[in-house]
C-alpha cells in the first residue's frame with residue numbers, strides 16, 4: 001500500500017483535509033499547464049468547424065499518430081513492419097492494421113511504452129475483466145485530456161476550479177475504523193468536496209446530505225450508482241435541498257434511464273454523460289440537447305464487425321502508450337453524423353453499454369460498486385490476467401485470480417488482502433484463490449462481480 005496512505009490513515013481529520021488539498025495541488029501541476037490552456041482555446045474553436053473540416057483534421061492526426069507510434073514504440077514498429085503505412089490515410093483504411101487485444105497490451109507493455117516511467121503520468125486500470133494494466137501518459141496528453149473534459153463541462157455551464165464541485169470518489173478518504181461521521185474531505189485546489197463511496201449506509205446518508213447542503217456544490221460528479229443512492233435517500237426522507245447544481249456528471253458506470261430520471265428530479269438539474277476511460281480512450285460527451293457526440297479531436301472509434309457492437313479505439317492522447325485499434329471491451333452503437341441542435345457537427349452515439357451495474361456488499365450493508373471493485377487491482381502492474389469477485393453470503397467475499405506467473409510477486413496476495421480490507425472493512429472475510437481459468441458467462445462475457453445476494457434482491 002502507498003506509504004502516504006498509511007500516514008493519512010493515522011492522521012487527525014483536519015490534517016487529512018490538508019493532505020487532500022496538498023495532493024490536489026500536486027496533481028494540478030501535471031494537469032493545468034500551458035498545453036491545457038492552449039488546448040481549451042483550440043477546442044472551443046474546433047466546435048465551430050464544419051464536419052468535413054473536422055474529419056480532415058482527424059485523418060491528419062491519425063496519420064501523425066501512427067507515424068509517431070512506429071517511430072517511438074518497438075512493439076508497433078515490429079507489428080507494422082510488413083504494412084505499407086502510406087495506404088492508411090483515413091479512419092476508413094484502419095482495417096489494414098491489426099487489432100490490439102487487451103492481453104497483448106498487458107504482456108507487451110514495456111515494448112509499447114514510448115516514455116520512461118519517470119517522465120510519465122501513470123494511469124492504472126482494473127477494468128471490467130480485472131486485468132491489471134498500467135498505461136503511461138505524457139504530460140501533454142494528460143493536459144489535453146483534462147482540457148477535453150473541462151471543455152465538455154464548460155459547454156453546459158460548469159467551469160472547473162472556479163465553481164464548487166462535489167465528487168463521489170473511489171479514493172479511500174475515510175480510514176477503516178474512523179468513529180466520527182465525517183465521510184468527506186476537502187480538496188481546496190479544485191474547490192472540490194470528495195465524498196467517500198464506501199460508507200453510503202442507511203445510517204450514514206443523513207450526514208452526507210447535511211454536508212452537501214452546507215457545501216452547496218455547483219456540480220456533482222463521480223460514481224453514478226452512489227449519486228443515485230444519495231438521491232433515493234433524499235426522496236424517501238423528503239429532505240429539502242438548499243442548492244441546485246448546474247450539472248451532474250457521472251463517470252465510469254452505465255447511466256440507466258431510471259437513475260438519470262431520479263437524479264434530475266431530486267437535484268433539479270441535468271445529467272450529462274460521458275465516455276472516456278483510464279486507459280486513455282477517446283471521448284464521447286453529451287450535449288445540452290441530450291445527444292452523445294463523438295469528440296473527433298480525441299481519436300477514432302470503429303465498430304467491430306461480428307460482435308455485440310464492440311468498439312475499437314484509436315486515441316490521440318496516448319503518446320506514452322499508443323492505442324491503435326485497441327479492443328477496449330466496451331460496446332456502443334455509433335450513428336451517422338448529423339447536425340445537432342447544439343450546433344456541433346459530429347457522429348452521434350446511439351447507445352453505450354459499459355460497465356455493468358454490479359456491486360458487492362460490505363458486512364454493514366454498504367454497496368461497493370463495480371468501479372471501486374475494479375480499483376482493487378490498480379496497484380498490481382500488468383500481473384493479473386483475470387479476476388472475479390464472488391459473494392454468496394453477507395460478510396464473505398472470494399477473489400478468484402488468474403495471474404501471470406512471471407510477473408506476480410509472492411507478497412501480492414498480502415497486498416491485495418490489505419486493499420480489500422480497506423474497501424470491505426475488517427469484518428468481511430476475504431478469501432483469495434488462485435485458479436487456472438475463470439469461465440465466461442453463457443453470453444460469452446467475462447464478469448468481474450458475481451453477487452448472488454444482489455441477484456436475489458433484484459428478482
Ligand SMILES: [Zn+2]
Pocket residue numbers: 287288289290291293340341342343344
Ligand atoms: Zn449536440
